[in-house]
Amino acid sequence: MSLVEVDDLKVHFPIRQGVFFDRTIGHVYAVDGVSLSIERGETYGLVGESGCGKSTLGRAMLRLVEPTAGTTTVDGTDLGSLAAEPLRRFRRRLQMIFQDPLSSLDPRQSVEALLTEGMRAHDLATDKAATARRLRELLDAVGLGANALRKYPHEFSGGQRQRIGIARALALDPDVIIADEPVSALDVSVQAQVINLLDDLQREFGLTYLVIAHDLAVVRHISDRIGVMYLGGVVEETTSEQLYREPLHPYTKALLSAIPVPDPVTEDSREQILLTGDLPSPSAPPPGCRFHTRCPWRQETRCAEERPELVEFAPGHRVACHYAKEIAAGEIVPHVVPVQDSVSSA
Structure with missing residues (x-):
């Protein structure tokens, strides 16, 4: 225990x-x-x-x-x-x-x-x-x-x-x-x-x-x-090493892409995810997945209506995303293409 x-x-x-x-x-x-x-x-x-x-x-x-x-x-x-x-x-x-x-x-x-x-x-x-x-x-x-x-x-x-x-x-x-x-x-x-x-x-x-x-x-x-x-819930949980090596939730990806890298060559070549929209109010959270209003990979029907549970994607790695597997496999592409040399709102 x-x-x-x-x-x-x-x-x-x-x-x-x-x-x-x-x-x-x-x-x-x-x-x-x-x-x-x-x-x-x-x-x-x-x-x-x-x-x-x-x-x-x-x-x-x-x-x-x-x-x-x-x-x-x-x-x-x-x-x-x-x-x-x-x-x-x-x-x-x-x-x-x-x-x-x-x-x-x-x-x-x-x-x-x-x-x-x-x-x-x-x-x-x-x-x-x-x-x-x-x-x-x-x-x-x-x-x-x-x-x-x-x-x-x-x-x-x-x-x-x-x-x-x-x-x-x-x-x-x-x-x-x-x-x-x-x-x-x-x-x-x-x-x-x-x-x-x-x-x-x-x-x-x-x-x-x-x-x-x-x-x-x-x-x-x-x-x-x-x-x-x-917005009041845990969307991803895993070891520190795994989170940095393979983030699964779109919000985690956006947070990590906003961390500056001291190497200018690496910084210029890596993808940065630009989140759109403002953080919703915790007094009126969106229905469904609470991140769907800002998520570049959102699928309108399910993401807007059904709140995902925090489930185990791999041993010791839990994620609250309906399409984590498809996003990781590249089967779903972002609506907003990750941009270079931009500052994420995360």
């Missing part, structure tokens, strides 16, 4: 109107039927463009946002079945690294207070000497010195603040860490350092990661498996 099991998870936010906002006129389908599993010690990368529901999914898995339907099971425990106090105790095993360390760290608290807050909440800071030793170990693990304890978040650079956020997540010795865009707010020169740090910490502490990002180039180097999200 996988360490983390997500089954048909949905998060629908009501759209309210009226003087007292007491009338529901619709819903935002932020997450709409996601199922995935994460093995112990694995890094699962979740990618997709902004607004596809990645961050909402991560928060719903921890019940920071209450799911509308579906279940999240961690090591055999259904989080949705837990009352407030058992859930609080269980959350010691599940921690989160947030996207913007400047806004997720309380500016009025010192680093020492930030790191010990969770430890005190779970009765792990009862011994002063042991707590001091644990704080030094945490700061050493993330590459910061003990002199950081008395400082405040504004006294650090963006990369250092993210290291403090990582240390805070490690403080409770969790099994699973959900990293929500852990490097997107950092300079490119610092991103590789943080990614390497997460990789080193996983080996040292036996961590299991869900890494949420919109940059496929980032998750490629840290993820064992990757799930691609579009």
